[in-house]
Amino acid sequence: MPPCVLLAGFSCSCQTHFSSKQGTYPRAFGLGLYTRLNKAFFPFADSPGVRFSSCTPKVCIVGSGPAGFYTAQHLLKTHQNVHVDIYERLPVPFGLVRFGVAPDHPEVKNVINTFTQTAKHSRCRFYGNVNVGKDVSVGELKQAYHAVVLSYGAEGNRxxxxxxxxxxxxxxxxxxxxxxxxxxxxxxxxxxxxxxxxxxxxxxxxxxxxxxxxxxxxxxxxxxxxxxxxxxxxxxxxxxxxxxxxxxxxxxxxxxxxxxxxxxxxxxxxxxxxxxxxxxxxxxxxxxxxxxxxxxxxxxxxxxxxxxxxxxxxxxxxxxxxxxxxxxxxxxxxxxxxxxxxxxxxxxxxxxxxxxxxxxxxxxxxxxxxxxxxxxxxxxxKSHPIDPSVPFDTRRAVIPNTMGRVKQATGLYCSGWLKTGPTGVIATTMNNSFDTARSLVEDMESEALDLSSVKTGSEVISALLEERGVKSVSFSDWEKIDSVEMSRGEASGKPREKILTVEEMIQVART
CATH class of the missing domain: 3.50.50.60 (FAD/NAD(P)-binding domain)
Structure with a gap:
């Protein structure tokens, strides 16, 4: 038998393979299809020693504030194959770093430089102007990704x-x-x-x-x-x-x-x-x-x-x-x-x-x-629930979790204030988010998180959004907004003059 065989009429939908004593073979359209056809095509696969390796892990993060970006940063650093997509309700990233840090504390905002490096990583994509819970459901994200990390913070008032x-x-x-x-x-x-x-x-x-x-x-x-x-x-x-x-x-x-x-x-x-x-x-x-x-x-x-x-x-x-x-x-x-x-x-x-x-x-x-x-x-x-399918502790206004793993919801994680409540400074959020990322990587390595099936990630979500008339904003689109804000600020002797409406943000991004 040759070292790599494809089922007739099918193409390999990911670059992963299963291994056995007889050789290495591509997994056609994921484990599910193979399971239905393995008796006819690979009768040796039930024997001891057969091992299926994982598909490329695809993770989406909801929220592009410090918690979201720190989670993404740690995932990309510690797992060499993971792909991360970040979804943000507004057309602009960075959450409370942009909207919460005092204007006379510019040094605190320097962390944006690190977040920008993460957003430009070859295995990371940013999708702004996407309201998870409205434009797309958490359930749809879970279908499209191996793991979903909720990091949308605390947008409510006590x-x-x-x-x-x-x-x-x-x-x-x-x-x-x-x-x-x-x-x-x-x-x-x-x-x-x-x-x-x-x-x-x-x-x-x-x-x-x-x-x-x-x-x-x-x-x-x-x-x-x-x-x-x-x-x-x-x-x-x-x-x-x-x-x-x-x-x-x-x-x-x-x-x-x-x-x-x-x-x-x-x-x-x-x-x-x-x-x-x-x-x-x-x-x-x-x-x-x-x-x-x-x-x-x-x-x-x-x-x-x-x-x-x-x-x-x-x-x-x-x-x-x-x-x-x-x-x-x-x-x-x-x-x-x-x-x-x-x-x-x-x-x-x-x-x-x-x-x-x-x-x-x-x-x-x-x-x-x-x-x-x-x-x-x-x-x-105070955090608010995002989707009826996601567990939520209304008294504490957090998602019930253990080290970032959402309780009774395999494949669902949380980080930041949604995980702990609104406490600490940006460094606190960094450590909190790294802990969640570590939990996720541990689950990948221990197979507690199922990576056996191929996930289409942003491909299917982008198609859904387009069908629903939602135009997402990419990170390069954000850089157009950033450039205009910096130019307007320079004209008035300020570091930046922010665009104040979503409509104008999108208009600049589309220019």
Whole structure:
């Protein structure tokens, strides 16, 4: 028998073969067809020693933010044959790196260079403007690929659950950040900044980003990629005071020292703290781990230390103030006489039970009203289910999984915030995504993931999308958008001027 035989009338649909003691033979149209015909054509195949090797593994990733790209990067690096297709709802890639990172943090966006290398890899393809769950189902992706990785992040807002949160002047941090970063869905936000005081609920890095953008000198912002409509609104802004509210104390504050230091050193501003909020904190320092200790020491210094002459002069010249308010939890947003617009917020006073990271805030029964015209809720993002066929934990707003393997759904994986909830920074997401990629590769190698059948991948999905009138955007199309944005930014002295509508993005991509 010759070393390679094809069944008459058939062609080999992949470059894989099965092996036996008698030789190596191509698998015609996958294992299923061979199984039906093997008795007639390869009677020796049932004997001991026959082994089928795998088809080229085809994986699709849903979402092109950090989780999606890091998952793709690790798969391509650790498996020499895998092909990866990345599907993204918007015509532009990079998710929260583009739409979530503060405009005055360009160094954080340098990771885009690494993601671009991944997107241009010979075994990777990007398909933008494809809404999985609407344009194509997860079930259809599972039919077309050996594995599907869901990495579409957390696009929803956590509700405060208090009266008045629907009033004009109340925004989620996700939407507010999306507004000044050019997310198409937030283009019409148009927040009213014609008030003196803004209150931000939450004390994480996103809350500090928002506070910094609200208070930054315009000369700083106009050199960033902040959108022109947001820049113009901030030029007209009357906000001079920002309070950053948290239900626990200084020892539990959720921001990192880098973001806190930026607030402390923000030109034209000074801090405004409540000294009583720091009672007992100095004594607690000795028991804190080093990163938390350094952060708390900076808080204490900012709040309690007598400033030197230079700092005293800087504070004297400051026209804007910011400050943390600890041991406070929102209980109601207060409306004007017409019941339409925000004029203040009622904060319930809390106290801590327990200590350290595990301390829990409990209500004391006291309340405090703060006059303000803008309330921004920065209490967390939330994932939404994408498809009825995908398991989803509605309480935790994550996909139930074990090391990225979706429970009771072979061939389905998840990474990023969809896997863990909205925690950590980009480096956290990187490690989280690498773990998912490792799980997937382990399943390929152990044969827990079935690679025996040929999968058509993007060929069949592209045909489905074309049939449904969906025009996908390739990575080279994105580079046209990128080039136009960079040119527009250069013309106004900025690194980039983002295109703000999906329609214009697609128009530029098609040019």
């Amino acid at each position: 509700s405060m659950g208090v009266p008045g949160e629907g009033l004009a002047g109340v925004y989620s941090a996700k939407d507010f950040v999306g507004w000044y970063n050019g997310h198409p869905s937030c283009r019409e936000l148009n927040p009213d900044l014609n008030c003196e005081t803004a209150v931000i609920l939450g004390q994480g890095n996103v809350a500090l980003d928002v506070a910094r953008v609200l208070l930054s000198p315009i000369d700083i912002l106009k050199k960033t990629d902040i959108t022109q409509p947001a820049l113009e609104a901030l030029v007209r802004s009357q906000i001079r005071r920002v309070l950053i509210v948290g239900r626990r104390g200084p020892v539990q504050v959720a921001c990192t020292i880098k973001e806190l230091r930026e607030m402390v050193n923000l030109p034209g501003t000074k801090s405004e703290m409540v000294e009583a909020d720091f009672d007992g904190v100095t004594e607690a320092l000795k028991d804190l781990p080093r990163p938390r200790k350094r952060l708390t020491e900076l808080l204490l210094k900012t709040a309690l230390d007598t400033p030197g002459d230079k700092e005293q002069q800087r504070r004297h010249q400051a026209s804007r103030t910011w400050g943390f308010r600890f041991f406070r939890s929102p209980s109601e947003v207060l409306a004007d006489a017409d019941g339409n617009k925000t004029v203040g917020i009622r904060l319930a006073v809390t106290r801590l039970e327990g200590s350290g990271e595990g301390a829990r805030a409990v209500l004391t029964g006291e309340v405090e009203d703060v006059t303000c015209g803008l309330v921004i809720s920065s209490i967390g993002y």
